[in-house]
Amino acid sequence: MRWTIKPKSNPNEIDRLSKELNVDALISHLLLQRGISTYDEAKRFFRPEISHLHDPFLMKDMDKAVERIESAITQNENILVYGDYDVDGTTAVALLSSFLQESYPNVATYIPDRYSEGYGVSLKGIDFAMDNDFSLIIALDCGVKAIEQVDYAKEKGIDFIVCDHHRPGDALPNAIAVLDPKRDDCKYPYKELCGCGVGFKLIQAMALRNGNTIEDLVPYLDLVATAIGADIVPITGENRVLAYHGLQVINANPRIGFKAIIDQIKKKELTITDVVFIIAPRINAAGRMKHGQHAVNLLKETDLSVAQKFASEIEQFNADRKNLDKEITEEALQQIQENDEEERFTSVVYSESWHKGVIGIVASRLTEIYYRPTLVFTKSGDKLAASARSVKGFDVYNALEKCSDCLEQFGGHKYAAGLTLLEKQYENFKQQFEKVVAESIDPKLLEPELAIDAKIDLDQISPKLMRILKQFAPFGPGNMTPVFMAEKLNDTGYGKGVGEGEKHLKLSVVQNRSMAIGAIGFNLGQKLDRVTEKSSFEAVFSLDENEWNGQVSLQLKLRDIR
Structure with missing residues (x-):
């Protein structure tokens, strides 16, 4: 490993902050490294308050979203809460649907099937909405690139509200509202919310409009904290407040679904690391091995005995997932070893028999072992689907963007992305991706720091x-x-x-x-x-x-x- 010592903070600043906070120089240095240089900033850091959360109406289109939902409730419309099948999506769907159902019954949830529909908003999901008389779809943790799908829904008389946190493309979907702090025209002060976090801002806005306080929403923060940990977003600013209070809910008064999982693992106090490595994989396992709706059902369940039954099913999904991921990782490693005659900057592997639900985990494992940008492909219908993972400091999303002429679809973040392509494009893409990474990556990033x-x-x-x-x-x-x-x-x-x-x-x-x-x-x-x-x-x-x-x-x- 490449050891690097972060620059020493300014000695005068260390001395000043130490006196101001009455702490020793080491603590002041650590705080300054985190951008904390005053008493007030330190107080906000060590004592994150719910009151520190931003006004949700600062987010572009929030007023439109709230007005459309209120109108749907007044008009007695059916609302479909739609979300991705991973932890961020399923927690967001559980959060928004349970909030709405507290006062309005005509709400249902929809999680796309990972295998038959794939990531994001699907035409099948819109057809389901049309067949079942839903006139409003609220998409969570997906939708910011679903331009054709939102147009298709509009033709069918269905409105869309998009709550996403992924980077938008050149154009936004023609939805009633697009809530995404990463929109260029959105002045929301904190840009790093996860999908469930954007969903939380929506219920915060609705609660404010109805005269409720932010304290009334604290019970939902166990879901938000889990999504923050699982989606590996920065735990700074607003995310720190949400995660801090969400962990308190998980440990003191978790929802019944979490209680059922925690009772099985028999751990006293959970940290964010436990949430990432114990709770999140179990929630994820439902969408990987069976269907993400199982996770939503568990997270919304209010009867402990039913939740325990759901939790034990999910425990089995997780055990099956572990076995598959071990088996596929071994096969992928063998493929890399056979193909690595010359020095490479990427790992790209494919087998049509690999289980689509675990290729993201396998990509992470391969990245840990070989420490280079990695893609794991499998067959998905008549196309190939892949999960991409990157190394610290290298933006794999940008690299994929430079190969977009080979791709059917792609989306994601700096360090993790997903894509689909036609099988005939696989070899061409593999060469192009290697070339893009080789020309743009700093070689020192290929050694773990x-x-x-x-x-x-x-x-x-x-x-x-x-x-x-x-x-x-x-x-x-x-x-x-x-x-x-x-x-x-x-x-x-x-x-x-x-x-x-x-x-x-x-x-x-x-x-x-x-x-x-x-x-x-x-x-x-x-x-x-x-x-x-x-x-x-x-x-x-x-x-x-x-x-x-x-x-x-x-x-x-x-x-x-x-």
């Missing part, structure tokens, strides 16, 4: 430091867990490999005459020799609490050693 916040000495580590660092949570893009580096460390003689095949590294380390501190390095077992040969070493780590036999102690969570 380990970004270090600060060098510290072991004697700076204390329970007080840990207490303050815990208040930096929730962690995520834009506010990652603080990572430190320490030099001239020595193992005290207790170093050993642990776990299956001794693939993890367990140490007790000292620095000069410091107190010994425990350390654990997951998947670093192969580096045991480097620390037990009595020479000193450097380590990069975050701080962690280790609970054993009821005792809690601080330990280093190793990222790398050299």
Whole structure:
């Protein structure tokens, strides 16, 4: 890994902020790195308040969206809440439909089938709306590029409201309202909302119009926090407020569907990391293995015994997903090894038998192993569909845009995207994508970067430091867990490999005459020799609490050693 230490903050600024906040220089440095330089900014960071959320009517078209929904309710129209099949889409559909159904019964939900309809707004979904007398479709986490589909709906007498957070194309769909903070003409102050976050702004606007307060909407924040974590959007600004309070709901008073999942995993207090790696994959598994509607049903269920039945079904979907993803990853790795005679800047693999529901996960795994922009293709009807994943610092969406003459459809973000193309275009696209990446990527981005916040000495580590660092949570893009580096460390003689095949590294380390501190390095077992040969070493780590036999102690969570 390529170790890079972030620039040291200005010493005068560190000194000023330390005095202003009455904290030590290390904390001030970490805050300044996160763009926090005043007492008020620090207060907002450490104590995110619901009142810090922006006025939803600052979002372009919000007034039109609210007026059209109110008109639908007044006219007794049928409303269809439509959303993508991933976590962001299913949580958004559960959020908006349950909010509307609190006071209005004529609301139904629709999640497209991943296999027969694919991503986004489908003509089949619009036909369903027409056949069942829906005159308003509200699309969540999709729709900003659905120009033809929205026109088709209009011909059938169906209006659209689009709530999306993906980058729009050159033109917007002809909808009643297009809520998307990434619109060029949208002056909304925070641009990084997820799809469920945009849905939340819509219910916030409706609640304000009806004289409710933002506090009335707090029970919905468990859904928003889950979507924020799963969609890997920055946990800064408004997302930090939503995630912070949403985690409190998940841990104190989660909706019945979440309770059913949490009861199965038997974990006390969930962090945003637990949401990403425990709750989100289970919600996602429904759309991957069966149908996303299963996830919506679980998230809206109010009877615990029914929710537990749904949760155990989803648990089985997740187990099946794990087996498939392991099997396909092994096949994809073999394909890469067979095709890698010459140096490549990308990994592009394809098998018509691969399960479409797990190709995104497989793409992520391959990116971790080979660390280069990666696409995993499978057959989808008469076309090929792919999931794309990128490496830190490289915009795969832009790279796909430069290959758009080969593509039927594409959409997504800087680091994750989806696309479809005709099979005859596959080889042509593969060559073009390799050429685009080779010509535009900085070669150093092909080596994983380990970004270090600060060098510290072991004697700076204390329970007080840990207490303050815990208040930096929730962690995520834009506010990652603080990572430190320490030099001239020595193992005290207790170093050993642990776990299956001794693939993890367990140490007790000292620095000069410091107190010994425990350390654990997951998947670093192969580096045991480097620390037990009595020479000193450097380590990069975050701080962690280790609970054993009821005792809690601080330990280093190793990222790398050299």
